[in-house]
Amino acid sequence: MSQLTINLEKCTGCGLCIKSCATDALHKENNKAMVNENCTLCGICIDSCPFEAISIEKENLEEVDxxxxxxxxxxxxxxxxxxxxxxxxxxxxxxxxxxxxxxxxxxxxxxxxxxxxxxxxxxxxxxxxxxxxxxxxxxxxxxxxxxxxxxxxxxxxxxxxxxxxxxxxxxxxxxxxxxxxxxxxxxxxxxxxxxxxxxxxxxxxxxxxxxxxxxxxxxxxxxxxxxxxxxxxxxxxxxxxxxxxxxVPMPTIRHNHIEILEEVLSGEINTIADAKIIVSVGRGIGSQKNMSLVHRLAELIGGNVGVTRSLVDIGWSQYENQIGQTGSTVAPKLLIACGISGAIQHLAGISNAETIIVINSDPDAPIFSVADYKVVGDCVEVIKKLIATLED
Ligand SMILES: Cc1cc2nc3c(=O)[nH]c(=O)nc-3n(C[C@H](O)[C@H](O)[C@H](O)COP(=O)(O)OP(=O)(O)OC[C@H]3O[C@@H](n4cnc5c(N)ncnc54)[C@H](O)[C@@H]3O)c2cc1C
Ligand code: SF4
Ligand code: SF4
Missing domain, CATH: 3.40.50.620 (HUPs)
Structure with missing residues (x-):
């Protein structure tokens, strides 16, 4: 296995390597640097040592043709x-x-x-x-x-x-x-x-x-x-x-440690990821009560409800509805983004949306940079008007 080595004869105990390590893998003992099991072998500390006391011995891997x-x-x-x-x-x-x-x-x-x-x-x-x-x-x-x-x-x-x-x-x-x-x-x-x-x-x-x-x-x-x-x-x-x-034939199974007792699918598979129309909301929706308006609008236009991570974090929606870097990536034909600021982690999930309508009360909100149609205003009021028009 590869491992990090500290040459104790060269080490002066200056501690520069300890500061450079992001995983707290280095500490000092008897004024010499020591490495512990947190080391990921990233190699950053090697350059930080002015005395060339640190090296990584690489495992002798077979060369691949x-x-x-x-x-x-x-x-x-x-x-x-x-x-x-x-x-x-x-x-x-x-x-x-x-x-x-x-x-x-x-x-x-x-x-x-x-x-x-x-x-x-x-x-x-x-x-x-x-x-x-x-x-x-x-x-x-x-x-x-x-x-x-x-x-x-x-x-x-x-x-x-x-x-x-x-x-x-x-x-x-x-x-x-x-x-x-x-x-x-x-x-x-x-x-x-x-x-x-x-x-x-x-x-x-x-x-x-x-x-x-x-x-x-x-x-x-x-x-x-x-x-x-x-x-x-x-x-x-x-x-x-x-x-x-x-x-091809099935090979002989070497190990079999797992037995499946029951398979439970949580809701529909990839609902948001597959949706063609999404009404997506963020903290600007104001209250959990207003979520029923969002669901009504989505229902009227045959869409799904998506949310930012903020709404999942505060419990107004479930993780399966989250759009973004740590949620689902979506590619709908139409995305209506209401009260969403447009953090980079959220935008990472909507770059393939065909048409984006943004409703935000702040005309400088970053989400407007990806908008095809821009509405500056209170999203709750706009959603209510849309519902009233569609129900008419
Ligand atoms: C590692 C990491 C991963 C992350 N992954 C994700 C992710 O997958 N998805 C995700 O969404 N976020 C993710 N985040 C969080 C992200 O950085 C933002 O914090 C989050 O997206 C902000 O959510 P928001 O837009 O709902 O809230 P806010 O940033 O608070 O924005 C609210 C917006 O609503 C507007 N507004 C307020 N009132 C109204 C109103 N009445 N009408 C209209 N607009 C109004 C405001 O002007 C503002 O622009 C992640 C963060 C990190 C660090
Ligand atoms: S190789 Fe990377 S993780 Fe290991 S001690 Fe050095 S800086 Fe820390
Ligand atoms: S930077 Fe080099 S000399 Fe300084 S403590 Fe780390 S290993 Fe020792």
Missing amino acids: LSLYEGIWVFAEQQKGEILPVVYELLGKGKELSLEKGCKLTALIFADEVQCNIQKLISYGADRVIFCEDAALAEKLDENYIELFDTLINKHKPDILLFGATGFGRSLAPRVAARVGTGLTADCTLLEIDKESGLLQQTRPAFGGNLMATIICPNHRPQMATVRPGVLLLQEENTSNEGEVIA
Whole structure:
């Protein structure tokens, strides 16, 4: 394993490294720097030491022959027999990247029944579908899926592997990455190919959403990323597409530690992420009582209610309605944003909305920067008038 080492002969106990460490992994003992288990091996303290007393000894990892890896893979997650919409979004982006790299796009679908969905994956751009149909895959147990990924990645050596950041995708992707010894960038908002190196540039919000970090995986394969539902644009389906279909057998399961006793789905799946019309509200709605007006307006125009994190925090709405960096990403045709300031973490979730109407009493509210139509005024009054007009 890699580890941080402090050369005690060189260390003068100046303490500069302790100040540089964000995880409190360094302290002093007998006037010498010491490292504890908080160390994430980020390496920042190395440069802070004027006496070159700190080093990181890297684990001797087997060098990967990157030239053997080719193609882009998308994991096609099913829920109750239906392919999740995020899969089609990933296939659209995967197709774009595969054309740029001049390689094949492969969809992977594993479940107890998959055959009816294979053509759908081809229609949305997959050149090839690798499927495994086995009763052992009826329940979404990471352990069963990991064996399949491990076997297939070792055999076919994909260059890039993409997952939807669904509950299952978030659980499975890091385990697959750990099993095959590669990295993973979670919750990407942008995927691009670097023209010079051909590497996948994986961009995601960092430091509480205040800046965007672009991450690469230069030494290991596959390059793995998850993308949240609604972040990528859905491309058109083409039912005349043709593709290769490969059936693979279920490998022997090495471990089986989990037994599913009952599966409980909380409400409808991705309601907000899939909504075509959203009435979205923030703290400017004023009171919990006014939420009934918001629900009435949404009902009248056939939409869903979305909220900012502030409203979830104060208990006026539930987390599943939250839009933004730590909530859902939405891509409705129409979004009516009422009493929302437009914090960067909220805007991160609405960049794919087609038309945005903003109602805010502050003409300088940052949310107006993304508005197609602007209403400066009291959102409660505007909502009441809209309801009255629509009920007429
Ligand atoms: C790591 C991190 C992750 C986060 N993730 C998210 C996230 O996923 N989603 C999210 O939403 N936030 C998120 N936040 C919080 C975010 O930074 C903001 O605090 C939050 O979005 C603000 O919510 P708001 O717009 O409802 O409230 P405020 O910022 O308080 O804005 C209220 C707005 O209402 C207007 N207003 C007041 N009265 C009226 C009225 N009568 N009529 C019309 N307008 C009125 C005001 O002018 C103001 O613009 C996150 C923060 C952090 C640090
Ligand atoms: S490597 Fe990073 S986490 Fe570890 S002690 Fe140095 S600064 Fe702290
Ligand atoms: S900065 Fe270098 S010399 Fe100073 S305490 Fe840390 S390890 Fe020792």
